[in-house]
Amino acid sequence: MSARVVDHPANTLGEGILWCEREQALYWTDIQAATLWRHRLADGQTRHWDMPERLGCLALCEADGWLLLGLASRLAFFHPEDDTLLPIVDVEPELPTRLNDGGCDRQGRFVFGTLHEPAPGETRRAIGAFYRLNADLTLERLNLPGVGISNSVAFSPDGRTMYFCDSPSRLIQCCDYGEQCGEPREFARVDDARGEPDGSAVDAAGFLWNAQWGLGRVVRYAADGRIDRIVDVPATQPTRPAFGGQRLDTLYITSARDGLSTEALAAQPLAGALFAADPGTTGLPESRFRGAPPGFGHSS
Template identity: 45%
Template sequence: MVQLRPAQAALGQGARTQHERVCLEGAARPGPGRGGGAERGQAEAQPQPRARLSARGGLDQRAAGRVRGKLVLRRRRHAQPLRLPLSGGIRHQRRRLFPPAVRACVRRAAQGLARDHPRLRFRIGLRARHGGRNAQGLRQDRTDKIVFPLMDRVRVALDAKTRLGEGPVWCPRKQALYFVDILEPALKRFDPATGATKTWPVPDLIGSFALREGGGLMVALRRGFYTLDLKTGATAPVHLPEEPEDTRFNDGKCDRAGRFWAGTMHFQGMPREPKGALYRMDIDQRVTRMERGIRTANGLGWSPDDRLMYYTDTRTNRIDVYDFDIATGSIANRRPFVHVPQDSGFPDGLTVDSQGYVWSAKWDGARIVRYSPDGRIDRVVAMPVPRPTSLSFGGADLGTLYVTSARDGLDDAAIARHPLSGAVFALEPGVEGLPEPRFGG
């Protein structure tokens, strides 16, 4: 590997501290037509030399060839993390983080390569390290790598303008994405191939839903579980648990045995005490309360081997993990998986990909985060809206990640800065998801 480092002068006035450095890490490979056969043989026989980027943005001749790598702005371990602004979009954030001279270095290094060249792999981002534990003694991983997408570009799939978009679920049979607007309240379906949408109004706030094996949906409305007939739009109550009046059902999902899980939350201001709960509906439609003392029940998912269940309580800034028994549906040994710093947003919806990595949307964090199975941050993708809410893999090969968002709670000025708030976004992250199970009842 050849490390390409710009001179200190290339960093610009705003980045000249002993705690910062910018480097371009990658492998330099000889390109076609560069030198004769003897020269190429000599280059292959000798170790690659270290190359440097000059302050003027030039590339040392010793590093001539194709370059692939990533430009990363790093701070040393005890430096405070840089904070991304919530306004101005990705391009504005990139300009603030990377001075023009540094970007010029990258352009010169990549000169002559097509933007989509298979060996061009520039990912421009930020990595901030901050060690230590929080007040509760939980391990808190502050390694934060912000990826401004080049390969995995965030695009608008549907400018839905939802007040509180949530709960995306991909339907392979329809090749369509279902999601809800909690506050409209309505269920929606989006066909990416045609752009067509359809809406089913519901009589009360809708937190989540599950597609049913026999057709129709099982939905969690404000007071409990209902069926929804997609042909007629009619709803019918199935089970209404005794819940405090100031709570409502929120996020939910099916496990791979066909059970529907959904939780409740306090929804009138900040809860003084945790009143929420987590419920499990079996395929015979029997409902069991599985957990109490929850503030804001949110995203959940299961590991590919069905041995773990991940669960989010948003107001605690934590994603927890349980041991899970797929045969009985029991959960045990609840423990912290990730503690999310408050300046990174609140953990909201969640999904798990085929590699067992956990993706979490960050409300008021303008980002989605991919965590490794051991709870470390693998990737952070900046979003063009401050309130992404949930996410789900879809597409023919489950290679597209769909992300819902919200505009509820944003004032006119914030919506003017982020006009795409409430849209459904899509990106291709380079990994595949897992099929969303259907409710077996």
């Protein structure tokens, strides 16, 4: 199975893709360019918004028209149609970290992680963490181990299992999920030392689709961690998959050019593009954040 190009904005670090069924559009971020992107399928129109700082991840909101943004240093609400940005809370202001991967759980709470940004010559350390923003806008740290690069935040269809990883470990983990997180356990390991697990999505059958940075592929894992199928991507650094389209039967994939040499970019001119594949299965509707800015919607 191979992926095809949908759009080619040449993102430096395309990430965080998700499908909005209300707009029939894809949203994603170019983290390093501090840019939010939207691509509408009906007319093929692509638009972008400049952000005040790097945008690590995002979520749709139940409050119509709003997005929840995981900016480098803080969480904020954003309304694309009028460019309204409303800060919520700073995250790890005392640490050299930034927000990275995230997504909503089945209860409509936003779960995300951070990553360590080492100074020149410094070794990356597992000082990042995973957090949950509740509908009442309270922020709590989840009882999970520290991470160097948080990724692969996803949830089983019934919401009782959370998937996550610390990318440099090349290990995707899972845990029982509820008000607290259960003991982490190994789900799947990326054996090829050239690659790392990046972002993930779960399909309607409960299989996990993981983009694998450095290996040019998205892998579908069964519930027991067995590899079920592979989507080849014509760029070595795919970053995150998401199911979209009217029937949620297309797999969209962001990718990155970040860190590639001149020779590598010449060999893979599609690096940084938005891709799509026909996975032979369907996804789940994107979970939406249940909180809202005061006066702009219902929170519960």
